[in-house]
Amino acid sequence: FFVFFSVSMAGGDKKKKKTKKGGNNEEGKALMAKRIGYEDMTLMENMTLDGVLSNLKDRYVEDLIYTYTSSILVAINPYKRLPIYTDAFVKQYKGVRLGKLPPHIFAIAETAYTAMIQHERNQSVLVSGESGAGKTESTKLILQFLSARTGRSSGIDKMVLASVPVLEAMGNAKTGRNDNSSRFGKLIKIQFDDDYYIIGSTMEHYLLEKSRLIFQAPGERNFHIFYQMTNGMSKEDKERYSLREAEYYNYINKSGCMTVDGMDESKELQEFREALALFDITGDLEHQMFCILASVLHIGNITFKAEGEGCALDGPDAQKELEITAELLGLTAEDLLFAISKKEIKMRSEIITKPLNAEQARNQGDALAKHLYSVLFDWLVSQLNGCTHAETYKQFIGVLDIFGFEVFTKNSLEQFLINFANEKLQQFFNNQIFKLEQVIYEQEKIDWSIIEFKDNQECLDLIEQKRPPGIISILDEESKFPRATDETFVEKLTSNLSKHANFEIPRLSRGKFNVKHFAGEVSYEVDGWREKNRDELPEHMLRILGQSKNLFTAILYSPEEIADPKGITGKSPFARRQAKKEAAGRESPRAGVTSPRSGMTSPRSAVAVGQAAKKGASKLTLGTQFKNQLQNLMDLLGSTEPYFIRCVKSNPQKIPNNFDDKLIYDQLLYAGMLETIRIRRLGYPIRWTHEDFFKRFRVISPQVAQTKNFRECAEKLALTLDMNMP
Numbered sequence: 013f014f015v016f017f018s019v020s021m022a023g024g025d026k027k028k029k030k031t032k033k034g035g036n037n038e039e040g041k042a043l044m045a046k047r048i049g050y051e052d053m054t055l056m057e058n059m060t061l062d063g064v065l066s067n068l069k070d071r072y073v074e075d076l077i078y079t080y081t082s083s084i085l086v087a088i089n090p091y092k093r094l095p096i097y098t099d100a101f102v103k104q105y106k107g108v109r110l111g112k113l114p115p116h117i118f119a120i121a122e123t124a125y126t127a128m129i130q131h132e133r134n135q136s137v138l139v140s141g142e143s144g145a146g147k148t149e150s151t152k153l154i155l156q157f158l159s160a161r162t163g164r165s166s167g168i169d170k171m172v173l174a175s176v177p178v179l180e181a182m183g184n185a186k187t188g189r190n191d192n193s194s195r196f197g198k199l200i201k202i203q204f205d206d207d208y209y210i211i212g213s214t215m216e217h218y219l220l221e222k223s224r225l226i227f228q229a230p231g232e233r234n235f236h237i238f239y240q241m242t243n244g245m246s247k248e249d250k251e252r253y254s255l256r257e258a259e260y261y262n263y264i265n266k267s268g269c270m271t272v273d274g275m276d277e278s279k280e281l282q283e284f285r286e287a288l289a290l291f292d293i294t295g296d297l298e299h300q301m302f303c304i305l306a307s308v309l310h311i312g313n314i315t316f317k318a319e320g321e322g323c324a325l326d327g328p329d330a331q332k333e334l335e336i337t338a339e340l341l342g343l344t345a346e347d348l349l350f351a352i353s354k355k356e357i358k359m360r361s362e363i364i365t366k367p368l369n370a371e372q373a374r375n376q377g378d379a380l381a382k383h384l385y386s387v388l389f390d391w392l393v394s395q396l397n398g399c400t401h402a403e404t405y406k407q408f409i410g411v412l413d414i415f416g417f418e419v420f421t422k423n424s425l426e427q428f429l430i431n432f433a434n435e436k437l438q439q440f441f442n443n444q445i446f447k448l449e450q451v452i453y454e455q456e457k458i459d460w461s462i463i464e465f466k467d468n469q470e471c472l473d474l475i476e477q478k479r480p481p482g483i484i485s486i487l488d489e490e491s492k493f494p495r496a497t498d499e500t501f502v503e504k505l506t507s508n509l510s511k512h513a514n515f516e517i518p519r520l521s522r523g524k525f526n527v528k529h530f531a532g533e534v535s536y537e538v539d540g541w542r543e544k545n546r547d548e549l550p551e552h553m554l555r556i557l558g559q560s561k562n563l564f565t566a567i568l569y570s571p572e573e574i575a576d577p578k579g580i581t582g583k584s585p586f587a588r589r590q591a592k593k594e595a596a597g598r599e600s601p602r603a604g605v606t607s608p609r610s611g612m613t614s615p616r617s618a619v620a621v622g623q624a625a626k627k628g629a630s631k632l633t634l635g636t637q638f639k640n641q642l643q644n645l646m647d648l649l650g651s652t653e654p655y656f657i658r659c660v661k662s663n664p665q666k667i668p669n670n671f672d673d674k675l676i677y678d679q680l681l682y683a684g685m686l687e688t689i690r691i692r693r694l695g696y697p698i699r700w701t702h703e704d705f706f707k708r709f710r711v712i713s714p715q716v717a718q719t720k721n722f723r724e725c726a727e728k729l730a731l732t733l734d735m736n737m738p
């Protein structure tokens with residue numbers, strides 16, 4: 013699935029050979045030489061959504077997938093490899109102004125790069141679109157271009173390129189819409205030095221879809237890595253992690269989908285490991301990582317049955333899985349069983365232990381699996397950042413590859429937060445488009461006060477406002493309040509928000525509320541929101557994990573790191589190794605489970621920095637954390653010069669040469685294309701050059717002489733027609 017480049021693709025050997033042998037540059041050149049329809053749709057006489065659609069179709073059938081609307085690039089997924097991404101194309105677009113050559117994603121990357129140098133300002137590229145539209149592939153193409161464009165093939169280029177597929181193994185999965193769907197959002201900042209060579213990169217990630225770990229809809233899969241391990245590992249490795257065939261594991265065997273067409277799991281795993289090695293994840297560290305990954309799979313098979321007031325392991329298989337998991341996590345089977353099947357209640361000065369019933373224990377096991385995986389994912393991102401980030405740099409180009417607007421049959425907290433992010437991005441987009449329009453009006457010395465523009469601030473207030481409280485604040489209150497229920501949550505929403513124009517409680521259905529988003533109305537179901545929003549493991553589980561004999565597990569859960577989350581970046585690989593060495597010398601006390609987390613000494617280590625930062629912040633709820641993250645993102649984007657790439661899915665069958673009018677129309681509608689058109693309509697929607705205007709209407713007043721100054725000619729002509737020329 014490392015479609016466009018694996019570690020070796022961008023400027024690497026494999027690619028060079030292919031270009032030489034395949035000679036596909038000629039094909040690419042011939043393709044791009046075709047002139048079909050409007051390359052920039054702002055030049056269309058009357059810009060309507062239908063007009064836009066038919067222009068895009070005319071071009072798409074000729075394999076011209078890129079089209080501009082001013083500096084916004086529309087990219088339609090071709091579902092086939094086009095020969096237009098070779099080094100020859102990088103060279104062709106290098107140093108060329110936007111619009112001079114046919115539309116291409118490289119042209120946007122080039123524009124951002126040159127603007128960064130000329131304006132000495134940070135740049136950003138916002139890649140958006142629905143699942144399967146091509147956001148991640150576009151992101152990779154931008155990285156590929158920038159890496160090849162800047163021409164100095166340093167180790168860091170290679171690492172920046174490799175970081176994307178590393179995270180894909182753990183953060184991507186097959187869904188109904190995309191065989192390689194990113195189940196997290198990301199912002200990659202490519203850092204440049206004084207000479208504008210790539211000197212480093214950092215990555216921020218958003219909302220990993222943890223619920224996928226324990227449940228996948230029919231036909232979908234869990235994250236790729238689990239199949240790479242069960243189907244792709246050698247016999248010895250599988251024995252090392254006590255792994256059996258994929259079908260055995262509850263977390264992956266329920267959706268009826270185990271494989272992806274054309275995916276070779278052992279090859280993928282090998283590539284993943286090779287890429288990990290670039291980031292210092294080899295030997296014992298790699299082994300520890302696989303221990304945690306394997307433990308997640310095993311936890312799903314620790315099943316329970318009712319017994320007395322509580323529950324017991326459901327037979328010898330469950331017992332065996334408990335033992336394997338405990339071993340992998342460096343715990344005793346007894347401690348792990350306690351962690352999963354009991355709860356602790358604090359009563360003033362003492363802690364009382366209570367058994368859970370079978371269903372509750374199963375849920376607690378699921379919570380553990382989700383927590384382990386997400387902590388590992390955070391750690392991995394911070395490990396990559398630790399290896400790639402540059403302490404000092406001159407400027408950056410940020411590339412944002414983030415989930416599009418989502419509406420499912422059942423919409424939960426995840427969809428709500430994703431749609432909140434899209435409201436934010438839409439507002440940013442609108443403001444930018446409005447600003448762009450303003451610049452044109454100012455250049456032409458036209459009064460632009462005629463454009464009164466209303467954005468989606470109201471909907472954003474509904475979601476994120478603190479006082480009076482919006483949805484997130486109310487959810488936070490209800491998440492902290494011990495006696496809150498789904499009903500009290502909905503009641504509070506109703507009493508606070510029922511007058512809001514974008515909010516509605518649907519009649520006849522309980523536990524639901526509706527939000528009118530810019531892209532349509534969505535009905536949300538509130539069950540499980542408060543637990544998800546709290547986003548934490550019970551205290552006793554954290555304590556037990558922190559006492560693991562397995563150094564890596566213990567450090568991921570170490571309380572000192574949790575208390576002091578500073579230093580997320582800034583560690584060199586050497587400092588990390590040093591810290592690891594120090595860490596290796598420490599004792600691992602086996603404290604009684606009822607004692608507080610005492611006796612832990614945890615040296616500062618970059619192994620823990622990602623988790624530490626996350627945990628330090630995790631006293632905040634998921635909703636508030638995400639809200640803050642989004643605000644930081646908006647501040648960052650606001651300080652850059654932004655470019656927009658609107659990816660469009662061509663058809664649901666995921667096949668080449670198939671333009672599904674309805675599907676594409678709907679995407680254009682919600683991709684802000686309508687907003688662009690609307691803002692244009694509010695002002696002067698039809699724009700012709702003076703020359704075109706004069707030549708077209710001169711027949712009406714042939715007495716007006718043609719000179720070289722078409723502005724003057726047009727003015728004279730307009731006067732004879734009794735028209736005002738702005």
Ligand SMILES: Nc1ncnc2c1ncn2[C@@H]1O[C@H](COP(=O)(O)OP(=O)(O)OP(=O)(O)O)[C@@H](O)[C@H]1O
Pocket residue numbers: 015089090091092093094141142143144145146147148149150190192193194195415416659
């Ligand atoms: N420019 C392109 N050329 C060829 N194929 C492409 C291109 N862009 C996308 N594809 C194809 O479409 C598939 C889906 O694209 P991609 O994974 O980038 O979608 P996405 O928008 O990131 O979706 P998600 O939100 O699910 O992560 C790719 O695996 C690839 O097969």
Ligand SMILES: [Mg+2]
Pocket residue numbers: 147148149192193194
């Ligand atoms: Mg993606």
